[in-house]
Amino acid sequence: xxxxxxxxxxxxxxxxxxxxxxxxxxxxxxxxxxxxxxxxxxxxxxxxxxxxxxxxxxxxxxxxxxxxxxxxxxxxxxxxxxxxxxxxxxxxxxxxxxxxxxxxxxxxxxxxxxxxxxxxxxxxxxxxxxxxxxxxxxxxxxxxxxxxxxxxxxxxxxxxxxxxxxxxxxxxxxxxxxxxxxxxxxxxxxxxxxxxxxxxxxxxxxxxxxxxxxxxxxxxxxxxxxxxxxxxxxx
Amino acid sequence: xxxxxxxxxxxxxxxxxxxxxxxxxxxxxxxxxxxxxxxxxxxxxxxxxxxxxxxxxxxxxxxxxxxxxxxxxxxxxxxxxxxxxxxxxxxxxxxxxxxxxxxxxxxxxxxxxxxxxxxxxxxxxxxxxxxxxxxxxxxxxxxxxxxxxxxxxxxxxxxxxxxxxxxxxxxxxxxxxxxxxxxxxxxxxxxxxxxxxxxxxxxxxxxxxxxxxxxxxxxxxxxxxxxxxxxxxxx
Numbered sequence: 001x002x003x004x005x006x007x008x009x010x011x012x013x014x015x016x017x018x019x020x021x022x023x024x025x026x027x028x029x030x031x032x033x034x035x036x037x038x039x040x041x042x043x044x045x046x047x048x049x050x051x052x053x054x055x056x057x058x059x060x061x062x063x064x065x066x067x068x069x070x071x072x073x074x075x076x077x078x079x080x081x082x083x084x085x086x087x088x089x090x091x092x093x094x095x096x097x098x099x100x101x102x103x104x105x106x107x108x109x110x111x112x113x114x115x116x117x118x119x120x121x122x123x124x125x126x127x128x129x130x131x132x133x134x135x136x137x138x139x140x141x142x143x144x145x146x147x148x149x150x151x152x153x154x155x156x157x158x159x160x161x162x163x164x165x166x167x168x169x170x171x172x173x174x175x176x177x178x179x180x181x182x183x184x185x186x187x188x189x190x191x192x193x194x195x196x197x198x199x200x201x202x203x204x205x206x207x208x209x210x211x212x213x214x215x216x217x218x219x220x221x222x223x224x225x226x227x228x229x230x231x232x233x234x235x
Numbered sequence: 236x237x238x239x240x241x242x243x244x245x246x247x248x249x250x251x252x253x254x255x256x257x258x259x260x261x262x263x264x265x266x267x268x269x270x271x272x273x274x275x276x277x278x279x280x281x282x283x284x285x286x287x288x289x290x291x292x293x294x295x296x297x298x299x300x301x302x303x304x305x306x307x308x309x310x311x312x313x314x315x316x317x318x319x320x321x322x323x324x325x326x327x328x329x330x331x332x333x334x335x336x337x338x339x340x341x342x343x344x345x346x347x348x349x350x351x352x353x354x355x356x357x358x359x360x361x362x363x364x365x366x367x368x369x370x371x372x373x374x375x376x377x378x379x380x381x382x383x384x385x386x387x388x389x390x391x392x393x394x395x396x397x398x399x400x401x402x403x404x405x406x407x408x409x410x411x412x413x414x415x416x417x418x419x420x421x422x423x424x425x426x427x428x429x430x431x432x433x434x435x436x437x438x439x440x441x442x443x444x445x446x447x448x449x450x451x452x453x454x455x456x457x458x459x460x461x462x463x464x465x466x467x468x469x470x
Contacts (some may be wrong), residue, residue, distance in 0.1 A: 002455045072453045100454060138454040182417055192371075216467075218307045219335060219373040220237045228460055229334075229467035232451075 001026050003139040004041045004051060005132055006065070017041075017051070020060045027053075027061055041065055042141040045134070071124040071141040074102040075235050076187040078163060082109035082194035084223050086119035090130050092224050096144060097134025099231050103145045108152045111203055117150060156205045164189045164210035172213040172230055173203055180214040184234050192226055236261050238374040239276045239286060240367055241300070246388045252276075262288075262296055276300055279367070298421040306376040309337040310470050311422040313398060317344035318427035319458050321354035325365050327459050331379060332369025334466050338380045343387045344437055346429040352385060391440045399424045399445035403455040406446040408438055409466055419469050427461055429439070 004027070010017040018208075019027070027033045035053050042048035047067035055062040083106045084092055096104055120126060131143050149155040168184055171191040191198075191206050198206070203213060216229060239262070245252040254262070262268045270288050277283035282302035290297040318341045319327055333341055343352075355361060366378050384390040403419055406426040426433075426441050433441070438448060451464060 095460060098454060098456060098460060137457060140454065218374065219333060221333060224371060225330060225333060225463055228463040232464035232467040 001030070001136045002040065003048065003136050003141075004039050005136055005141065006041055006043045006051075008044075012062070015065050016054070017063050017065060018060055019063070021053070024059075024061050028058070033061075038057070039063070039124055040139065041067070042071065042139070043067055045209070047071070048139065048141060052208070072100065072139070074142065074144075075100045075231065077101055077231070077235070078103045078105065078167070078187075078189045079227070080105045080107055080160075080189065080191040081223075081227075082107055082192065083112045083116045085113075085195065086116060086121050088224055089116075089121050090126075092227060093127060093130040093146075094134035094137070095224060095227055097131040097140070098138040099228065100138065100140065100152070101144050101231070103154065105147045105149055105155075107149050107155060107191075108154075109194050110199045111196045122148065152202065153205065156202075156209050160189075160206070160209035160211075168211075169211040170214050170234075171198070171203060171206045172216065172226060173198055173213045174215050174220065175213070177213040177215045180216050180230060180233055182233050188234055190230060190234070192223065192230065195223060236265070236371045237275065237379045238283065238371050239274050240371055240374075240376065241276055241278045241286075243279075243329075245299070246354075250300050251289070251297065252300060252308070253295055253297050254277070257296075259296050263293070274298070275374065276302070277374070278302055280377055282306070283374070283376060288347045294321060296335075301440065306337065307374070309377065309379075310335045310466065312336055312470070313338045313340065313402070313422075313424045314462070315340045315395075315424065315426040316458075316462075317342055317427065317433070318351045320348075320430065321351060321356050323457070323459055324351075324354065324356050325361075327462060328362060328365040328381075329369035329372070330459060330462055332366040332375070333373040333375065335375065335462065336379050336466070338382070340382045340384055340390075342384050342390060344429050345387075346431045348365055357383065387437065388440065391437075391444050395424075395441070395444035404444075404446040405449050405469075406441045406450065407461060408434070408448045408452050409434055409453070409455065410448070412448040412450045415451050415465060415468055417468050423469055425465060425469070427458065427465065430458060 006017050010019055012018050026167040033053055035056055037053050039051045041051035048069045048071055049067035051063035051065040054064050079101050125148050168191045169189045191211055236295045239258060241252050245254055247253050268288055270291055272288050273285045276286035283304045283306055284302035286298035286300045289299050314336050362381050402422040402424045426446055
């Protein structure tokens with residue numbers, strides 16, 4: 001946790017917060033803070049700054065806060081992601097928040113097992129919790145938006161073309177395609193497939209919606225590794 | 236497992252292997268192969284090719300193999316890595332093998348907790364096992380070399396300058412430094428610090444040995460994310 005993220009309900013006065021639970025435990029056990037210490041804090045979807053510990057015991061902490069600094073810019077990226085295996089999904093949410101993805105769209109694909117859509121990790125509060133962990137790591141406050149699209153064909157045919165318009169549209173897919181471009185300046189729409197990759201029908205449909213297939217070399221990467229590698233290369 | 240890796244002791248004839256244990260379980264439960272099926276196989280530190288299942292039961296499998304294809308090229312990279320927290324260390328070994336790192340040097344640093352060096356994950360057979368998992372993912376056969384240097388100063392003063400000579404030497408460090416370069420063609424020596432980063436004394440020492448500090452932006456990445464992001468950008 002490189003940034004203590006504050007929620008609206010933590011505020012007991014305009015510049016004062018009261019914390020308990022996970023964040024208090026982290027302050028006590030990992031950061032080992034004491035009264036008078038100063039911490040990096042930020043308000044969810046708001047500014048960042050300093051918090052000074054006014055009072056602290058095993059039940060709660062009170063901090064005086066001063067928020068003046070804007071959070072870092074997001075990547076100008078809409079990430080279209082075939083729904084990952086649940087265990088990997090949580091880590092990918094954290095990665096995406098850390099790396100600064102602005103918008104995530106979870107999409108069905110032939111190789112997404114039906115059971116993946118049943119995971120409790122898709123509940124809004126669990127998604128939010130994992131995104132917050134990623135933001136705390138990066139020192140960012142702004143939650144990425146997450147959208148769920150369980151029907152591949154209607155989404156790709158009816159909605160994707162408008163999303164791709166005005167962006168560089170890319171679909172990551174191993175094969176005889178151009179290498180993924182580097183250091184793009186403008187907005188990007190990037191589609192990353194499931195373990196085992198998109199099926200040819202899906203690649204065709206994504207291309208018809210305006211995406212270009214690109215590859216990262218002959219090594220097969222795990223989805224979470226591919227997300228980080230593609231983003232580091234594109235921006 | 237995108238490649239079934241074969242060890243010397245698996246061979247029962249020049250082009251025939253007998254397998255049991257983890258690899259057999261994977262063939263039975265995940266790949267659900269049957270007699271006559273063909274699989275991608277490779278010999279550790281050797282060629283890759285096809286294996287045809289000759290016989291298969293719950294105890295063992297026999298395959299006829301034909302190895303003709305060279306493994307993918309390694310990255311021309313020596314990675315100097317402050318010894319990570321044990322849990323993350325295993326994943327980083329797998330990542331490094333997947334991404335094609337040729338040589339890993341595990342180094343001490345002020346912010347490496349002493350207990351990290353006591354982990355059983357540093358035993359040669361556990362290191363090898365995790366590297367093999369990464370190679371199986373990538374479809375590579377060649378084990379990266381892993382070296383352990385528990386004394387920062389003598390290593391950096393006496394050995395590092397010769398390792399850096401003839402390479403682009405970089406130390407990843409957040410701060411007011413040039414952005415990490417992209418798409419380098421030649422060999423690279425890259426140093427990545429622990430959680431919390433190198434201390435200034437260490438950065439000075441690494442620079443005196445011929446490394447240049449570079450940064451990846453204001454977001455703080457986990458070490459494993461930083462490894463992938465830096466490699467994707469450098470090569």
